[in-house]
Amino acid sequence: MGAIQGLEIRRSSASLRGGGTMLRQQPTVAKYIDTTICIGCKACEVACQEWNDLPLVKTEQIGTYQTTPTLQPNFWNLIQFREVDTGPTGFAWLLRKDQCMHCADPGCLAACPAPGAIVQYQNGIVDVDPEKCIGCGLCEPGCPFDVPRYTARDNKMAKCTLCVDRVTVGLEPACIKACPTGCLQFGDKDSLLALGHHRVGQLRENGFAQAAVYDPPGVGGTSVITILRHGDHPEWYGLPKDPSVPTTVSLWKRVLHPIGFVAMAAAIFGAIGHFMAFGPKKPKEGGEA
Amino acid sequence: MSEIGARAPTVMDVAREREDVLVGEEIVRHKLSSRLIHWTVAIFFVGALLTGMPIWSPVFGWMAYLFGGLSVCRWLHAWLGVAFSVGTVVMFVAWVSDMKFDANDRKFSFIDYLKFSAAEDPEVGKYNAGQKLFFWSVLAAMLVVLLTGIPLWWPKEFGWRLRQVCIVLHDVGFIFWFVAIVGHIYLGTAAEPGTFRSMTRGTVTKPWARLHHPRWFREVTGGRR
Numbered sequence: 001m002g003a004i005q006g007l008e009i010r011r012s013s014a015s016l017r018g019g020g021t022m023l024r025q026q027p028t029v030a031k032y033i034d035t036t037i038c039i040g041c042k043a044c045e046v047a048c049q050e051w052n053d054l055p056l057v058k059t060e061q062i063g064t065y066q067t068t069p070t071l072q073p074n075f076w077n078l079i080q081f082r083e084v085d086t087g088p089t090g091f092a093w094l095l096r097k098d099q100c101m102h103c104a105d106p107g108c109l110a111a112c113p114a115p116g117a118i119v120q121y122q123n124g125i126v127d128v129d130p131e132k133c134i135g136c137g138l139c140e141p142g143c144p145f146d147v148p149r150y151t152a153r154d155n156k157m158a159k160c161t162l163c164v165d166r167v168t169v170g171l172e173p174a175c176i177k178a179c180p181t182g183c184l185q186f187g188d189k190d191s192l193l194a195l196g197h198h199r200v201g202q203l204r205e206n207g208f209a210q211a212a213v214y215d216p217p218g219v220g221g222t223s224v225i226t227i228l229r230h231g232d233h234p235e236w237y238g239l240p241k242d243p244s245v246p247t248t249v250s251l252w253k254r255v256l257h258p259i260g261f262v263a264m265a266a267a268i269f270g271a272i273g274h275f276m277a278f279g280p281k282k283p284k285e286g287g288e289a
Numbered sequence: 290m291s292e293i294g295a296r297a298p299t300v301m302d303v304a305r306e307r308e309d310v311l312v313g314e315e316i317v318r319h320k321l322s323s324r325l326i327h328w329t330v331a332i333f334f335v336g337a338l339l340t341g342m343p344i345w346s347p348v349f350g351w352m353a354y355l356f357g358g359l360s361v362c363r364w365l366h367a368w369l370g371v372a373f374s375v376g377t378v379v380m381f382v383a384w385v386s387d388m389k390f391d392a393n394d395r396k397f398s399f400i401d402y403l404k405f406s407a408a409e410d411p412e413v414g415k416y417n418a419g420q421k422l423f424f425w426s427v428l429a430a431m432l433v434v435l436l437t438g439i440p441l442w443w444p445k446e447f448g449w450r451l452r453q454v455c456i457v458l459h460d461v462g463f464i465f466w467f468v469a470i471v472g473h474i475y476l477g478t479a480a481e482p483g484t485f486r487s488m489t490r491g492t493v494t495k496p497w498a499r500l501h502h503p504r505w506f507r508e509v510t511g512g513r514r
Binding site: 014015016113114115134135136137138140141150155246248249251252256257259260261263264266267268270271274275278279280281282283284 | 350360362441444449450457468499500
């Protein structure tokens with residue numbers, strides 16, 4: 001699917017002024033994942049495959065309650081399962097919904113060299129347009145969550161679209177629709193954050209003093225907010241502790257690019273200036289140099 | 290047939306096969322094979338540059354349309370890079386014997402050279418130290434850009450941490466190359482008239498050789514003026 005035409009674009013890859021008009025007011029949408037009441041039923045995985053018409057992925061038994069080892073180009077929603085030793089007296093089975101986090105400051109979009117191949121809509125959804133994707137794979141080093149996957153045929157990037165086609169017409173994403181426990185919710189981010197903080201309060205009262213909302217500020221926050229019982233240890237869930245756009249991507253886009261432009265201009269103007277100052281060097285007339 | 294066979298060889302005939310020889314008033318500086326390899330490498334270089342720059346920055350996005358779009362550039366760039374690298378290796382083998390630094394090259398000052406006023410060091414041979422440095426740095430940059438380009442070509446086969454480093458080094462190599470090639474083209478054309486023909490016709494004039502490469506001039510002409 002290409003970029004959704006009816007949605008206002010906030011940011012577009014490799015485009016200096018390629019976004020939208022910024023006129024339309026749209027709330028930032030979000031997906032709310034309460035890992036404390038996820039039962040690991042995988043209904044969201046199936047709903048994602050069905051709605052997005054993705055070919056079935058071959059399951060792989062890795063000794064846990066997990067469908068495949070990682071996300072795949074045709075498998076965008078994975079319930080990860082981890083057995084964690086939580087301390088001297090503790091032990092936990094942790095479930096976490098792995099998918100594109102829809103960062104407010106998306107590293108993939110910053111790293112992408114193809115104009116319009118990765119877009120961020122005004123409502124915060126980060127989407128890929130395979131028609132414009134050139135299959136270079138540069139978005140992967142930009143992603144702090146290891147989400148981008150590449151198709152076998154031509155390396156096009158594929159990932160969760162937050163069901164932008166459903167959201168555009170007022171429906172909730174397929175995974176949310178399928179969830180039987182209410183662990184998944186969809187709505188505008190502000191009210192879901194309020195719900196998240198309420199839920200964290202409940203958890204803290206009930207013995208989980210470290211419970212927290214995972215909405216990492218290093219990437220400007222995410223449109224997938226996750227409630228963690230062990231909020232002080234996101235790595236137990238396979239989430240990076242303080243994710244940010246990688247420094248090499250910033251170095252490359254914010255430092256090397258300006259240096260490159262200055263060096264290129266300096267070379268061209270330097271040659272012209274040198275010619276005017278020192279003129280051509282040619283043999284003297286008459287042959288005797 | 291007999292007529293053609295009978296005539297004396299012209300300078301162009303000689304320049305197909307031999308270099309560093311005086312023919313009449315002209316000196317053959319680059320034989321045909323040298324010129325062909327230079328222009329082969331040059332075309333692949335420019336092709337790789339024009340297909341790489343639109344990937345580097347959208348400011349150069351228009352260059353992609355010369356080749357049919359950015360997704361064409363994405364694979365064409367890699368193949369042109371390989372072709373350029375192969376050409377550079379051939380050029381290296383062909384020219385390396387002339388490119389060894391000698392004791393005299395240590396005295397070379399790039400700043401003094403660019404002032405264009407001082408008389409040329411009489412001991413400058415076929416290539417001056419700046420030309421030799423350009424030759425070796427093109428080879429070094431070719432190796433860096435080729436080695437960092439391979440993981441970027443096959444993203445799925447290499448880890449993204451390695452590719453992060455490769456992107457930065459590939460960019461540094463590109464920026465160096467752009468600056469170096471502007472200098473190379475400038476010095477080979479407008480700055481030093483009489484130089485460009487050495488890569489097209491293959492020959493230079495005696496006054497040109499005496500000015501820019503005095504020792505080479507003495508070697509080729511056998512000390513005669």
